[in-house]
Amino acid sequence: xxxxxxxxxxxxxxxxxxxxxxxxxxxxxxxxxxxxxxxxxxxxxxxxxxxxxxxxxxxxxxxxxxxxxxxxxxxxxxxxxxxxxxxxxxxxxxxxxxxxxxxxxxxxxxxxxxxxxxxxxxxxxxxxxxxxxxxxxxxxxxxxxxxxxxxxxxxxxxxxxxxxxxxxxxxxxxxxxxxxxxxxxxxxxxxxxxxxxxxxxxxxxxxxxxxxxxxxxxxxxxxxxxxxxxxxxxxxxxxxxxxxxxxxxxxxxxxxxxxxxxxxxxxxxxxxxxxxxxxxxxxxxxxxxxxxxxxxxxxxxxxxxxxxxxxxxxxxxxxxxxxxxxxxxxxxxxxxxxxxxxxxxxxxxxxxxxxxxxxxxxxxxxxxxxxxxxxxxxxxxxxxxxxxx
Amino acid sequence: xxxxxxxxxxxxxxxxxxxxxxxxxxxxxxxxxxxxxxxxxxxxxxxxxxxxxxxxxxxxxxxxxxxxxxxxxxxxxxxxxxxxxxxxxxxxxxxxxxxxxxxxxxxxxxxxxxxxxxxxxxxxxxxxxxxxxxxxxxxxxxxxxxxxxxxxxxxxxxxxxxxxxxxxxxxxxxxxxxxxxxxxxxxxxxxxxxxxxxxxxxxxxxxxxxxxxxxxxxxxxxxxxxxxxxxxxxxxxxxxxxxxxxxxxxxxxxxxxxxxxxxxxxxxxxxxxxxxxxxxxxxxxxxxxxxxxxxxxxxxxxxxxxxxxxxxxxxxxxxxxxxxxxxxxxxxxxxxxxxxxxxxxxxxxxxxxxxxxxxxxxxxxxxxxxxxxxxxxxxxxxxxxxxxxxxxxxxxxxxxxxxxxxxxxxxxxxxxxxxxxxxxxxxxxxxxxxxxxxxxxxxxxxxxxxxxxxxxxxxxxxxxxxxxxxxxxxxxxxxxxxxxxxxxxxxxxxxxxxxxxxxxxxxxxxxxxxxxxxxxxxxxxxxxxxxxxxxxxxxxxxxxxxxxxxxxxxxxxxxxxxxxxxxxxxxxxxxxxxxxxxxxxxxxxxxxxxxxx
Numbered sequence: 001x002x003x004x005x006x007x008x009x010x011x012x013x014x015x016x017x018x019x020x021x022x023x024x025x026x027x028x029x030x031x032x033x034x035x036x037x038x039x040x041x042x043x044x045x046x047x048x049x050x051x052x053x054x055x056x057x058x059x060x061x062x063x064x065x066x067x068x069x070x071x072x073x074x075x076x077x078x079x080x081x082x083x084x085x086x087x088x089x090x091x092x093x094x095x096x097x098x099x100x101x102x103x104x105x106x107x108x109x110x111x112x113x114x115x116x117x118x119x120x121x122x123x124x125x126x127x128x129x130x131x132x133x134x135x136x137x138x139x140x141x142x143x144x145x146x147x148x149x150x151x152x153x154x155x156x157x158x159x160x161x162x163x164x165x166x167x168x169x170x171x172x173x174x175x176x177x178x179x180x181x182x183x184x185x186x187x188x189x190x191x192x193x194x195x196x197x198x199x200x201x202x203x204x205x206x207x208x209x210x211x212x213x214x215x216x217x218x219x220x221x222x223x224x225x226x227x228x229x230x231x232x233x234x235x236x237x238x239x240x241x242x243x244x245x246x247x248x249x250x251x252x253x254x255x256x257x258x259x260x261x262x263x264x265x266x267x268x269x270x271x272x273x274x275x276x277x278x279x280x281x282x283x284x285x286x287x288x289x290x291x292x293x294x295x296x297x298x299x300x301x302x303x304x305x306x307x308x309x310x311x312x313x314x315x316x317x318x319x320x321x322x323x324x325x326x327x328x329x330x331x332x333x334x335x336x337x338x339x340x341x342x343x344x345x346x347x348x349x350x351x352x353x354x355x356x357x358x359x360x361x362x363x364x365x366x367x368x369x370x371x372x373x374x375x376x377x378x379x380x381x382x383x384x385x386x387x388x389x
Numbered sequence: 390x391x392x393x394x395x396x397x398x399x400x401x402x403x404x405x406x407x408x409x410x411x412x413x414x415x416x417x418x419x420x421x422x423x424x425x426x427x428x429x430x431x432x433x434x435x436x437x438x439x440x441x442x443x444x445x446x447x448x449x450x451x452x453x454x455x456x457x458x459x460x461x462x463x464x465x466x467x468x469x470x471x472x473x474x475x476x477x478x479x480x481x482x483x484x485x486x487x488x489x490x491x492x493x494x495x496x497x498x499x500x501x502x503x504x505x506x507x508x509x510x511x512x513x514x515x516x517x518x519x520x521x522x523x524x525x526x527x528x529x530x531x532x533x534x535x536x537x538x539x540x541x542x543x544x545x546x547x548x549x550x551x552x553x554x555x556x557x558x559x560x561x562x563x564x565x566x567x568x569x570x571x572x573x574x575x576x577x578x579x580x581x582x583x584x585x586x587x588x589x590x591x592x593x594x595x596x597x598x599x600x601x602x603x604x605x606x607x608x609x610x611x612x613x614x615x616x617x618x619x620x621x622x623x624x625x626x627x628x629x630x631x632x633x634x635x636x637x638x639x640x641x642x643x644x645x646x647x648x649x650x651x652x653x654x655x656x657x658x659x660x661x662x663x664x665x666x667x668x669x670x671x672x673x674x675x676x677x678x679x680x681x682x683x684x685x686x687x688x689x690x691x692x693x694x695x696x697x698x699x700x701x702x703x704x705x706x707x708x709x710x711x712x713x714x715x716x717x718x719x720x721x722x723x724x725x726x727x728x729x730x731x732x733x734x735x736x737x738x739x740x741x742x743x744x745x746x747x748x749x750x751x752x753x754x755x756x757x758x759x760x761x762x763x764x765x766x767x768x769x770x771x772x773x774x775x776x777x778x779x780x781x782x783x784x785x786x787x788x789x790x791x792x793x794x795x796x797x798x799x800x801x802x803x804x805x806x807x808x809x810x811x812x813x814x815x816x817x818x819x820x821x822x823x824x825x826x827x828x829x830x831x832x833x834x835x836x837x838x839x840x841x842x843x844x845x846x847x848x849x850x851x852x853x854x855x856x857x858x859x860x861x862x863x864x865x866x867x868x869x870x871x872x873x874x875x876x877x878x879x880x881x882x883x884x885x886x887x888x889x890x891x892x893x894x895x896x897x898x899x900x901x902x903x904x905x906x907x908x909x910x911x912x913x914x915x916x917x918x919x920x921x922x923x924x925x926x927x928x929x930x931x932x933x934x935x936x937x938x939x940x941x942x943x944x945x946x947x948x949x950x951x952x953x954x955x956x957x958x959x960x961x962x963x964x965x966x967x968x969x970x971x972x973x974x975x976x977x978x979x980x981x982x983x984x985x986x
């Protein structure tokens with residue numbers, strides 16, 4: 001309702017301004033009666049020339065204001081091994097952009113101001129200059145060459161994963177509307193084969209239970225990662241495109257039904273350590289201030305207060321995937337290797353879980369028609385292999 | 390070659406035959422009327438698109454709050470109790486993107502000004518095929534109608550984002566909008582592509598064949614170069630989108646598996662096997678990226694013309710400008726993979742696309758510097774069209790620079806699909822192209838309607854829009870760098886993003902103010918059509934041929950012979966001439982030198 005009022009006020013404001021211009025027009029009657037009066041005259045050139053200069057000021061002031069007010073919103077300390085390299089490249093690019101933006105906007109608006117039209121002023125006939133053209137072709141070439149080289153170096157580091165590296169664990173991240181699940185490869189370090197056609201009962205990820213590698217796999221709805229170990233993620237989706245976005249680790253990969261995608265990183269900061277990071281502490285304090293203010297409003301309206309926020313790493317869905325796309329998340333816990341092993345050790349293996357659920361089900365249902373199962377199996381495709389299409 | 394054009398139209402098309410209301414205003418084959426039809430349809434679609442953006446911006450700023458305006462515009466079904474449904478939010482985002490990109494900034498911008506200016510500026514009596522031109526408009530109109538009808542489908546219009554990635558767009562089980570709404574979307578776009586191809590073929594043929602005597606390719610105004618190359622890009626890339634749309638229709642309706650494989654949804658395994666959504670992404674972006682330049686190049690062409698005219702100076706580096714248009718056009722067809730760095734395609738491809746993408750910065754930088762140099766030591770006439778052109782250069786720089794980050798595969802990893810991307814493309818192609826469109830409207834309004842728009846309203850329109858455009862999109866960089874994904878119905882599911890809430894309120898405020906002031910433009914536009922002051926023949930004292938035609942439109946454009954051209958279009962303030970402009974139709978003086986190359 002308030003916004004509607006705002007809109008109405010703005011419309012009225014617009015009409016008022018239009019009326020003012022009408023008055024302005026009327027005062028000019030007699031000087032020009034035909035359409036030529038709608039062509040800019042010296043007065044217009046002057047006013048708009050100054051406004052151009054003012055607009056330059058606006059851009060600068062707004063930029064500085066934004067940096068001061070919102071600069072701290074940017075993600076803080078990266079929590080992965082490649083993170084600092086990513087942030088470094090980002091900083092270099094941002095500084096460069098900032099410099100170019102400042103200079104070119106200055107030239108553009110300053111010239112617009114300085115050379116605003118005046119009666120009797122003659123423009124300088126200046127059609128071309130090969131040297132100048134060469135200069136501003138070659139400068140971007142050199143700068144971009146540097147950026148491209150650094151970028152490609154970092155890209156290669158991040159994307160081309162050494163699978164045989166020691167201290168590596170393999171985790172499958174499995175997406176569906178609108179939640180995530182994780183599957184750990186278990187002691188053998190190899191994920192069991194899987195396909196959505198195997199989905200049944202507790203086997204929600206469609207793991208092929210006839211595959212020996214599948215027996216020791218471990219399924220979880222929370223993602224725990226050991227600090228200092230390279231984690232190779234294999235992504236699968238059962239329905240639509242999703243994107244596994246882990247902003248604190250500078251990590252993202254789309255999750256594509258019908259194929260397996262991959263991304264790897266090494267977490268370097270545990271959740272506990274990150275909670276003590278000064279930037280994160282500031283951020284959490286700020287968020288809790290906002291939340292307590294909101295809670296006060298809520299309580300006044302007879303609602304419930306919001307729970308206070310503590311920092312956690314998160315996995316978000318970052319590819320439009322349906323109505324509840326905005327709430328498809330999973331908590332990530334990074335911990336020391338010992339804690340991680342303890343947590344994993346307490347989990348049931350998939351083989352045990354499936355057997356247990358089969359045993360508890362009614363025995364009459366235990367024997368499905370074997371013929372159809374074989375038929376289906378023929379069309380099943382192993383979707384645990386990463387193939388780059 | 391141009392002689393052919395004279396003969397075809399010269400004798401019988403001077404309006405001698407009786408024109409009825411229907412042949413003049415509805416099924417017209419006159420390029421000037423078709424241009425106006427494109428413009429009006431584009432303006433109407435633009436209003437729909439912008440209102441949609443306000444609705445979803447209000448939802449982001451004040452999540453899940455009840456608004457009377459939602460109840461009024463969306464109805465009780467899409468906004469029960471005045472609270473927007475979460476799938477309708479996605480529908481609004483999707484249709485806003487579709488309408489703005491295709492219906493406003495492709496058809497509305499390119500359709501209007503290519504049709505208006507190509508014959509007038511090259512000295513032709515009409516398009517190569519007036520009939521095909523008419524069909525092109527009416528197909529566009531039909532596709533617009535179908536797109537608007539899709540808004541009223543019970544389960545909602547298409548909701549899978551304007552990129553309509555399958556499987557979300559293929560499976561009604563995945564989101565309501567992927568039912569009848571998506572079918573209508575695909576049908577509408579297929580018709581739109583047919584329309585666009587007919588238009589583009591016409592533009593290319595006309596520019597190549599119907600230039601008047603003396604109008605060599607190196608004497609063409611940069612507007613024509615931009616429209617010409619834009620049409621070529623359209624012809625190369627739009628058919629690929631058509632193929633993607635057809636294959637998607639096959640997957641949706643006839644059970645094929647081009648884009649789908651191994652899907653388990655709503656408790657069922659579907660029969661699809663062996664397809665790949667990544668294939669669709671390739672096909673989509675093979676159009677999708679050139680589309681950015683289909684939108685932007687005409688705006689840059691318009692700006693080149695307006696900046697030169699209003700600076701009373703030749704455009705700096707005419708040949709470099711043409712070369713950069715050609716370079717951008719070529720590069721635009723080999724960079725589509727930068728939308729797919731994290732799609733799961735081979736990382737080696739990512740390296741290649743990073744390389745080609747960042748190369749685009751070079752011709753873009755050349756263009757920006759050439760505009761700035763054109764202003765230098767000029768005699769700038771601050772008409773509203775000039776303000777919008779300078780504004781375009783400003784947003785083109787601000788938005789283009791962040792392309793260096795997004796085009797870098799490494800940096801894209803963490804800002805991909807966040808608000809950083811939203812900020813980038815809205816500034817560099819959305820706002821810039823919109824400014825180009827406004828500039829074109831203010832500049833050629835006298836040519837289109839024979840009357841002048843009010844300049845003071847134009848100034849108000851520009852300055853408020855300029856401030857609001859920065860106000861809306863600049864802060865988005867920051868929330869994007871905070872990791873906020875785009876296309877989220879509300880951010881309240883993540884306490885992590887609570888500190889971004891007030892930025893979103895500010896953005897929405899700027900959006901509402903900016904949109905409200907577009908009413909100033911609409912008023913000025915419609916009022917001036919009927920009641921504007923009568924336009925002089927050449928109000929901006931411009932060199933190009935369109936200003937040698939009479940103010941009153943006649944079929945065939947010139948009452949007598951088509952004028953001959955003796956010089957390039959940018960002889961402004963040339964030494965040795967009394968006036969500060971020398972129209973293309975003025976023969977070179979006996980000792981006059983050509984001072985450009």
